Amino acid sequence: MLGxxxxxxxxxxxxxxxxxxxxAPVALVLxxxxxxxxxxxxxxxxxxxxxxxxxxQPVKxxxxxxxxxxxxxxxxxxxTAALLxxxxxxxxxxxPVLALALVTAAGLTTPALEAGLRSLWPSLIRDRRLRHTALALDAGAQGLLYIAGPLLAAALAxxxxxxxxxxCTAALGLVGTLTVATAPPSRHWLATPTTAGGGSARRLASGPLIALxxxxxxxGAAIGALNVWAVAMADTHRQVMLSGLIPAVFSTGVFLGGLVYGHRTWPGTTTRQLHCAVTGFLAGWLPLLAVPGPHVAAVAVLVPGVFLTVVVACAYMRTDALTPTGRTSEAYAWLILSIGVGQAAGTALAGHLADHPWASAALPAIGAVFALTVLLLAAPANAPARRDHA
Known part of the structure; x- marks a missing residue:
């Protein structure tokens, strides 16, 4: 596939x-x-x-x-590069007011590279099985961002x-985006025209998609809470590298999960795989409720990271199955928005609970419980769609 x-x-x-x-999350806090x-x-x-x-993201x-x-x-x-x-x-x-304004503007102008890449896969790889592998590797490789990113930010700081x-964050983001944007598939890509017909054929929102x-x-709330919790733990134990190490270990699990999940075809529908993955994601956070030491916590976060890849890959496949033709980039952007909103909420809440060790350690598990509850309640509506696949 890489060839x-x-x-x-x-x-x-x-x-x-x-x-x-x-x-950025680590660099901004520091x-x-x-x-x-x-x-x-x-x-x-x-x-x-x-x-x-x-x-x-949806606008882009x-x-x-x-x-x-x-x-x-x-x-x-x-x-984005200029603002950062x-x-x-x-x-x-x-x-602080100007700092808040600059950071908000930098976020608003962040390139939608993730949604863009996911939209390119069908034109790059025609075979569905290889696209499954590509999506799993794509989702798992995103974990490299949170291995190298926090460690690099903490090391530079x-x-x-x-x-x-x-x-450095600004420069790397600019170089990477230009590398993608000037590649022929991205430079010349155009969406497939929306299927002609009534409003239902063009409507993006649906009950199962909204529930997802x-x-x-x-x-997202679980991921956002982890980032600030790691910084708070580093401050408590006076070990600045913990602010990058704990998210990096979590993201190592994300990368490993992508390799394992993409290596073979798994049984069951995408919906069933999604439910199992969220259950594993929740179980992985439970050891943190014991408020372990930093080194034990760094090892424990590997497990939910492994399951996160499967959650994201299955979520994209479900989105693809439920999205009308010609609206895929926008649908993927809404998916990213959902995770991002949760991540922002988890980050802000974790910041306010940083002085309460048990409460901040419990936030990732609470986010996972919420996700699993919504999926299970929506299970009848989330029956396999016409393009749902394993």
Missing amino acids: TPHVGRLLGGTLLGRLPSGM WAISAGHSIAFGGLLCALYGLASALA GRLMDRHGQYAVHVPCALL ATLPLTGLYGG SAYSPAAALA FVALSGI
């Missing part, structure tokens, strides 16, 4: 261009602390960045479906300064 023309460049460029997603603000304010910055990025997805990927990716990348690079200077001397971490997106917000 297919353009696949390596697009996957690698997307990972590099999305590296700010892994670096920058806020270095500027004299609290962890709660750092959590608010992370939440706004993630929320703004997620909220703008719709624009890509109409005008192509190049016309959307390049301007967004230039604006200038934040340490203007945000430091302009006060420790060796140089949080401002250097933010500047609501459930995914719980998955």
Whole structure:
């Protein structure tokens, strides 16, 4: 699959261009602390960045479906890089309000690389089985963002300064986005025209799709809570590298899960696989309720990371099965929005609960419980759709 023309460049460029997603949460919190603000304010910055990025995803997805990927990716990348690079200077001397404004604007202009890549897979790989492998590898490889990203941000902040971490974040995001946008499949991609017919053929929203997106917000809340909880634990134990190590171990599980899940075809429908994966994701968070030490916690978060890949891959396949032709980029963007909104909520809540160890450690499990509950309640409506596949 990796030998297919353009696949390596697009996957690698997307990972590099999305590296700010892994670096920014840690870099923003550490920058806020270095500027004299609290962890709660750092959590608010992370939440706004993630929320703004997620909220703008459907708009960018719709624009890509109409005008192509190049016309959307390049301007967004230039604006995001400029905003992140200038934040340490203007945000430091302009006060918290200006910092909040810059971070929000940077989130709003973040390129929709993930949705764009998922929309390219059908044109790049025709065989459905290989597309399943590609999607699993894609979802698992996203874990590399949260292995390299937090570690790189923490290392740069420790060796140089949080401002250097933010500047590096801006540069890497710009280079990766340009690598993708200038590749022929992305530069010349156009969505398949929407199927002609009545309003129902063109309508994106449906009961099963909405239930799926609501459930995914719980998955996002668990991820967002983990990022700030890791920073709080690093501050408590006075080991700054824990802020990058714990998310990196979690994301190592994401990467390994992608390799295992994509290696073979699994039994059952996509819906059943999704339910099993969310159950495993929930079970993986339960050891944190005992409030273990940092090293035990770092090992424990590997398990939910493994199941997260399966959750994301199955969610994309379900979305594809429930989405009308010509609306895939927008639908994928709504999926990313759902996770991003949950992640922002989890990040903000974890920031306010940072002084309560048990409550902050329980937040990831609470998010997973919410996701599983919504999926099970919607199970009758989530019966396999016409394009549902294993």
